[in-house]
Each structure stands twice: as C-alpha cells, then as structure tokens.
Amino acid sequence: MTNERRVLVHADTESLAASVAARFITKTVDILDDQATANVVLTGGRVGTAVLAAINASPARDTIDWSRVSFWWGDERWLPAGDAERNDQQARDALLDHISVPAENVHPYPSSDSGISLDDAALQYAAELAAHGDGEGAPRFDITFLGVGPDGHIASLFPHRSGISIEDRSVIPVRKSPKPPAERLSLTRPTLNSSERVWMVLSGADKASALGLALAGAARDEVPVAGIKGRKRTVFFVDADAASEVPENLIAPSY
Numbered sequence: 001m002t003n004e005r006r007v008l009v010h011a012d013t014e015s016l017a018a019s020v021a022a023r024f025i026t027k028t029v030d031i032l033d034d035q036a037t038a039n040v041v042l043t044g045g046r047v048g049t050a051v052l053a054a055i056n057a058s059p060a061r062d063t064i065d066w067s068r069v070s071f072w073w074g075d076e077r078w079l080p081a082g083d084a085e086r087n088d089q090q091a092r093d094a095l096l097d098h099i100s101v102p103a104e105n106v107h108p109y110p111s112s113d114s115g116i117s118l119d120d121a122a123l124q125y126a127a128e129l130a131a132h133g134d135g136e137g138a139p140r141f142d143i144t145f146l147g148v149g150p151d152g153h154i155a156s157l158f159p160h161r162s163g164i165s166i167e168d169r170s171v172i173p174v175r176k177s178p179k180p181p182a183e184r185l186s187l188t189r190p191t192l193n194s195s196e197r198v199w200m201v202l203s204g205a206d207k208a209s210a211l212g213l214a215l216a217g218a219a220r221d222e223v224p225v226a227g228i229k230g231r232k233r234t235v236f237f238v239d240a241d242a243a244s245e246v247p248e249n250l251i252a253p254s255y
C-alpha cells in the first residue's frame with residue numbers, strides 16, 4: 001500500500017467523529033498486539049475534541065489497554081493549567097479523565113502559570129520528548145491527530161510564519177499567533193512528520209478552500225497542512241462540506 005494522502009468523506013461531524021473513534025480503537029488494539037506501548041499525539045479544536053468524546057462514548061472504549069498508551073499534544077495554548085481553552089484540558093474532559101490511563105503517561109505542555117517562560121516551556125517539552133525518544137528527539141508517534149484551521153494551519157504552525165519551516169528543533173514557542181491566544185507552543189513539522197500515521201480531522205465549509213489547496217499542491221508556507229505527511233499513512237477525515245474542493249480522484253471510495 002502506498003503512502004499517498006487519502007481523503008475519507010463522511011456526511012457530517014457526528015458521523016465523522018464516530019467513524020474516526022471506531023477506527024482509532026481498532027488500530028490502537030492492533031498496534032498494541034504488535035508492540036508493548038503506543039504513543040498518540042492529540043490535537044485541540046472542535047473535531048479533534050469530538051473524536052475524543054466519541055471514543056469515550058464507544059462501548060469498545062476499554063478494549064484498549066490504556067495503561068500502555070501515552071498521550072502527547074501537537075500544540076498548546078499558553079494559558080494557566082486547567083483553563084477550559086487549553087487543549088489538554090479539553091482532552092481530559094472529553095476522554096482522559098474517564099479512562100484508566102496512568103498520570104505518567106499523559107504529557108501536557110507546561111502552563112503559563114508554571115513559573116517558567118514560554119521559551120523555557122518549549123525547551124522543557126522538547127527535553128521530555130527526547131527523554132522518551134530512545135535516542136531520537138521524540139518517541140515514535142503511532143497515531144497523530146491534527147485539526148486544520150480555515151487558513152490551513154496545523155498544530156500552531158500558521159501560514160507565512162517562520163514556524164512551519166523550522167527544522168532544527170522539535171518544539172517551538174509561538175508568539176503573535178493570528179488565532180487567539182497569541183502565545184502558544186507547537187511541535188515542528190519534522191516532528192509531526194516523524195509520526196507513523198497522521199490523521200487529520202476537519203469539518204465545515206470554512207475548511208474547504210485550505211483542504212483543496214493543500215491537496216492540489218500548495219506551498220506549505222501558504223497552507224501549512226500541505227507540508228504534513230506521516231511515514232506510513234496520511235488520512236484526511238472530513239465531512240462533505242470540507243470536501244467540496246477536494247479533487248475527485250483523491251477521494252477514497254466510501255466504505
């Protein structure tokens with residue numbers, strides 16, 4: 001099977017979230033049949049959080065041995081711990097607080113009330129990634145979820161900003177983000193692209209243009225999602241509205 005990007009279209013956000021949740025559970029069980037542990041990178045955003053809620057709601061949720069799964073984040077908003085706008089808090093509310101995952105398996109970014117600077121927070125998260133990286137700069141990420149903004153941003157890598165081109169670090173501080181809050185932390189493109197599987201989750205007509213441009217070969221500086229590709233698989237899980245500008249030949253047959 002090739003590692004071409006694939007687009008799977010669902011009728012609406014609800015069926016999209018339920019389908020990705022089912023696929024995640026099946027894939028993670030398979031991964032844990034083959035290896036001792038799994039590393040999953042979570043995203044913030046509306047659809048990413050809906051997927052976590054759908055995993056939580058699934059009767060098959062606990063077929064996964066959660067004690068062998070570790071969670072990381074693609075990006076975080078530089079806000080105090082527990083803030084409802086933090087990506088980690090939204091993931092805890094939707095899923096993590098409801099499953100038997102050991103606290104040490106959950107790797108949130110530092111928070112703005114942690115007493116360290118944004119720059120030091122980026123260094124600290126990079127060090128945590130490296131500490132779990134078996135000699136690499138980051139663990140082997142088995143599944144990485146990414147939302148996609150209407151401007152084509154992924155994680156906190158925005159169009160026409162230097163972040164999308166940074167290659168010598170695993171984590172960067174982000175300032176003056178076009179989307180609030182202004183200060184953020186983000187994995188870099190090479191770190192995201194080190195993932196075995198990248199699963200993009202997006203819905204809504206406001207995402208159609210960015211998705212269409214990315215799949216038509218836009219430059220990553222213009223549309224950052226265009227620069228993202230997992231090692232084994234890159235799948236866009238989208239709803240019909242987001243898919244409206246996707247070239248027909250890239251849409252996988254419905255299943």
Ligand SMILES: O=C1O[C@H](COP(=O)(O)O)[C@@H](O)[C@H](O)[C@H]1O
Binds near residue numbers: 045046087155
């Ligand atoms: O701020 C963020 O937004 C993006 C996209 O969010 P969405 O609600 O438009 O899906 C998300 O991917 C990112 O993690 C988050 O920090």
